[in-house]
Amino acid sequence: xxxxxTEGKHGEPCSRWQAWLDAEAKDALSxxxxxxxxxxxxxxxxxxxxxCDECRVALEAWLSFRQSLQAAKPAAGAPPWFAARVxxxxxxxxxxxxxxxxxxxxxxxxxRLTWVCAAALVFAGTWLYEKPPVRHAAPTASTSEGLFDxxxxxxxxDEVLVAExxxx
Amino acid sequence: MPAVHLSAADDRQLVVRAQKEDKEAFEELIRRHSNxxxxxxxxxxxxxxxxxxxxxxxxxxxYFSLKRFDQRAAFSTWLYKITVNExxxxxxxxxxxxxxxxxxxxxxxxxxxxxxxxxAPDRPDVSQCLEARQQVDMLLESVDExxxxxxxxxxxxxxxxxxxxxxxxxxSNTVKVRLFRARKKIVSKFxxxxx
Numbered sequence: 040x041x042x043x044x045t046e047g048k049h050g051e052p053c054s055r056w057q058a059w060l061d062a063e064a065k066d067a068l069s070x071x072x073x074x075x076x077x078x079x080x081x082x083x084x085x086x087x088x089x090x091c092d093e094c095r096v097a098l099e100a101w102l103s104f105r106q107s108l109q110a111a112k113p114a115a116g117a118p119p120w121f122a123a124r125v126x127x128x129x130x131x132x133x134x135x136x137x138x139x140x141x142x143x144x145x146x147x148x149x150x151r152l153t154w155v156c157a158a159a160l161v162f163a164g165t166w167l168y169e170k171p172p173v174r175h176a177a178p179t180a181s182t183s184e185g186l187f188d189x190x191x192x193x194x195x196x197d198e199v200l201v202a203e204x205x206x207x
Numbered sequence: 208m209p210a211v212h213l214s215a216a217d218d219r220q221l222v223v224r225a226q227k228e229d230k231e232a233f234e235e236l237i238r239r240h241s242n243x244x245x246x247x248x249x250x251x252x253x254x255x256x257x258x259x260x261x262x263x264x265x266x267x268x269x270y271f272s273l274k275r276f277d278q279r280a281a282f283s284t285w286l287y288k289i290t291v292n293e294x295x296x297x298x299x300x301x302x303x304x305x306x307x308x309x310x311x312x313x314x315x316x317x318x319x320x321x322x323x324x325x326x327a328p329d330r331p332d333v334s335q336c337l338e339a340r341q342q343v344d345m346l347l348e349s350v351d352e353x354x355x356x357x358x359x360x361x362x363x364x365x366x367x368x369x370x371x372x373x374x375x376x377x378x379s380n381t382v383k384v385r386l387f388r389a390r391k392k393i394v395s396k397f398x399x400x401x402x
Contacts, residue, residue, distance in 0.1 A: 057387050100394045104346065105362050111340040112249070112363050117241035117262065122234050125266040129230075132267060 053091050056098040059084065073099050218282045226273050233273070237266050240283055243364070244290050250359035251294040261297060265290045280373060287366075287374045291356060298352070346393050354389040357382060 059080065076098065077085055088095055145152075218239070224232035244265055248258045268289055269276075276285055347355050353375065360366040360374065368386075372379045 054387065054391065057390055060390070096398070097394050100397050101390060104343070104393060104397045107339050107343045108347075108359070109363055111343045112246070117245045118259075121241050121259075121262070122237040125237050125263050125270075126230065126234055128263055128267050129233075129270050132271070 053093045054097075055084075055087060055091070056094040056101070059098070060101070073102060076102070219278060222273065222276065222278060222282050225270075226276075233270055236282065240286055241266070243283070244286060246364055247287050247290045247360065248294055250363060251291070251356055252297065257297065261290070261293050265293055268293070284370060284373050287360075287370075288376075291374055295352065346396055349392055349396050350389040354385050357386055358389055358393075361386060 059076070073095070077088060080088065088098070218236070221232045221236050221239075225236060241262065244262045245258055248261045248265075252258050252261060265286065269286055272289075276282070347358070350358070357371055357375065360371050361368070366374070368379050368382050371377075372382045375382070377385075
């Protein structure tokens with residue numbers, strides 16, 4: 040067998056055989072031998088194949104390789120339980136993405152919650168420590184009255200005058 | 208069994224129903240397309256466990272993205288696009304060669320292959336098959352990942368050029384040119400290997 044693609048007198052080797060492979064109408068997959076190919080080719084292509092050694096040898100080699108390629112293809116398809124397995128995987132994924140009940144969510148967020156609480160404590164502690172003390176006005180004079188004695192209501196000067204006038 | 212043989216109109220109806228969260232409709236879509244998704248994934252990954260996991264991932268992903276799928280492309284094409292991308296992602300993550308050699312097969316896998324060959328006595332034995340597969344894989348290794356996927360989609364799965372272009376997000380002409388170069392390269396190497 041010669042070397043297929045050594046460049047000859049005409050430069051690029053003839054590759055017309057490849058166009059036949061791409062032509063879908065020739066049911067390329069089922070044709071395995073060169074004889075089968077010849078039978079489906081047009082008279083013009085058949086004449087070319089008869090004359091062109093490059094195309095004939097290359098096409099024969101390609102068909103042989105393709106046969107091996109198809110034979111190497113694993114025969115078994117999807118197992119019968121495959122659809123059920125996929126549906127189970129989908130159901131599991133949906134279950135995972137469903138919103139969780141609050142009590143289930145607590146342990147999941149516990150670590151974050153701890154950090155938030157710790158930060159709040161530090162902030163509150165710092166704020167209380169830094170806060171200026173509030174000064175309460177101290178009583179100016181001590182009275183003899185008891186702590187729980189009620190203070191007499193303060194009466195304005197106008198009210199006294201009105202009361203005296205009514206009395207008169 | 209090309210994708211176009213499955214009724215696209217039925218697929219459309221099933222997709223509309225599945226978009227309304229009809230799980231039975233989606234299960235039907237899985238049944239219709241799982242064999243092909245497996246085939247596409249097997250062409251890229253080879254290891255049965257990976258193929259099963261990736262195929263499951265593909266359908267789960269499709270289910271959760273279905274509402275965004277506008278049906279401008281066929282459902283099957285959209286699904287194969289997800290399949291190819293998931294396979295490439297896995298390979299990228301693992302950074303391993305996608306090819307499987309005899310030594311990589313588990314005992315169970317070897318037994319499965321042997322059992323499948325016993326049922327067909329006219330077929331060559333396991334070691335011959337594995338040898339042939341290794342040769343094919345070595346030839347495929349001479350082209351890059353994307354071109355290898357193209358070749359498998361075209362020559363093994365029977366995808367049309369336009370369909371491959373859509374799955375791989377490429378222009379049809381680019382697919383043709385790349386297929387052309389990949390075939391040329393493989394035929395050249397294949398010729399050199401043959402006595």
